[in-house]
Amino acid sequence: MKKFLRYLKLSFFTLPLLAAQQDNPIRIIFFGDSITQAGVKPGGYIVKMGEMLEKQGLKNKYELIGAGIGGNKVYDLYLRMEEDVLAKKPNIVLIYIGVNDVWHKASHGTGTDPDKFLKFYEAILKKLQAANVKVALCTPAVIGERTDFSNQQDGDLNQYSQMIRNLAKKHNLPLVDLRKAFLDYNLKNNPNNDEKNILTTDRVHLNDAGNQLVADEMWNVLKGM
Numbered sequence: 195m196k197k198f199l200r201y202l203k204l205s206f207f208t209l210p211l212l213a214a215q216q217d218n219p220i221r222i223i224f225f226g227d228s229i230t231q232a233g234v235k236p237g238g239y240i241v242k243m244g245e246m247l248e249k250q251g252l253k254n255k256y257e258l259i260g261a262g263i264g265g266n267k268v269y270d271l272y273l274r275m276e277e278d279v280l281a282k283k284p285n286i287v288l289i290y291i292g293v294n295d296v297w298h299k300a301s302h303g304t305g306t307d308p309d310k311f312l313k314f315y316e317a318i319l320k321k322l323q324a325a326n327v328k329v330a331l332c333t334p335a336v337i338g339e340r341t342d343f344s345n346q347q348d349g350d351l352n353q354y355s356q357m358i359r360n361l362a363k364k365h366n367l368p369l370v371d372l373r374k375a376f377l378d379y380n381l382k383n384n385p386n387n388d389e390k391n392i393l394t395t396d397r398v399h400l401n402d403a404g405n406q407l408v409a410d411e412m413w414n415v416l417k418g419m
Contacts, residue, residue, distance in 0.1 A: 219257040222416060223279055225271055226290035226332075229399060230262025237402055242409040259284070267295045267306050268314040275318060280325055286419055287327050288370070288412060289318065292334035292358065293398060296350040312357055319365060328419050331362045332412070335372040335404075338389045338397045341380045345389065345397075368415045375411050376404075 224230050224240055233240035240260050247253050261278045263270065268291050279287055292311075299305030306314075322329050333355035338345030343352075355373040362369040380392055390397045393404035400408060 219255055220286065221257045221259065221282070221284045222286045222288065223259045223261050223282060223284040224288050224290060224412075225275070225279055226262045227266040227294055228262060228264035229293065230260055230290055231264050232399060233262060233405070233408075234260035237405055239400065239405040239408040239412070242405055243413055246409060246413060262290075265294060265298075266291065267298070268292070268311050268318070269306065272314045272318050275321060280321070280327075284327055286330065286416065287322055288330045288332060288416065289315075290332040290334075290370075290372075291315075292351075292354045293337060296334065296347050296354055297337050297398065299350070300346060308353065308357065311354060312361075315358070315361060319361070319367075323365075329365075330368040330370060330412075330415055330419065331358050332370040333358050333373040335376040335408075336380075336394060336397065339376070339380050339384060339392050339394060340387050340389050341377060341384055342387060368419060370412050370415045372408060372411060375407060379407060 224233060226233075230240070232238050235241065238260075240258050244253070244258050247256055247258075259282065263274075271289070271291055295306035295311055297305075319329060334351055336345070337347040337351060343349075345351075351373065355371075359369060359371065361367070376393055384392045391401070393401060393407060395401050
């Protein structure tokens with residue numbers, strides 16, 4: 195009898211707490227550069243994902259937050275993660291970075307060397323995991339949509355994407371492999387080997403089809419976390 199009463203007392207306090215926790219939406223932060231910054235605009239991939247959730251009756255279960263700033267590289271993410279990510283108490287963070295780390299080598303004479311890219315990426319992961327935040331990684335997609343690997347930065351993009359795949363494997367983290375997804379899509383839908391206008395507007399930033407593909411690929415991973 196005493197055990198039963200103790201159980202009732204425990205249930206009286208814990209069940210409302212559990213119910214309150216279940217009522218809180220799962221907060222997902224998309225952490226990245228200008229592609230993510232555009233993701234919160236009409237037609238952007240974060241907006242499209244929200245529309246998908248609404249159609250599935252899941253709108254109230256998730257809170258989607260964009261934390262993208264144009265021109266950002268991996269070390270920019272590290273420097274602003276306290277204010278833009280950790281302070282918002284996310285449940286899940288999806289890291290989508292790497293394009294500018296590669297692209298700016300040619301366009302601005304800057305960029306991020308592979309060893310520094312890995313060190314900053316590891317530092318971001320360490321901080322997020324220390325805060326008990328779930329993390330998903332995302333490979334950079336394209337800088338040019340030609341499928342024969344004749345885009346100027348294909349070699350570097352392949353290298354940095356593989357580094358991110360290795361990090362996901364090392365830390366046992368979910369991976370959204372946009373590099374592979376974009377190539378597979380273009381192999382089927384880019385018969386003229388065009389450098390843009392299949393999934394991007396300018397070889398990098400997403401058009402409507404690109405935003406939808408990114409939303410689909412990300413949601414396929416995030417819904418299982």
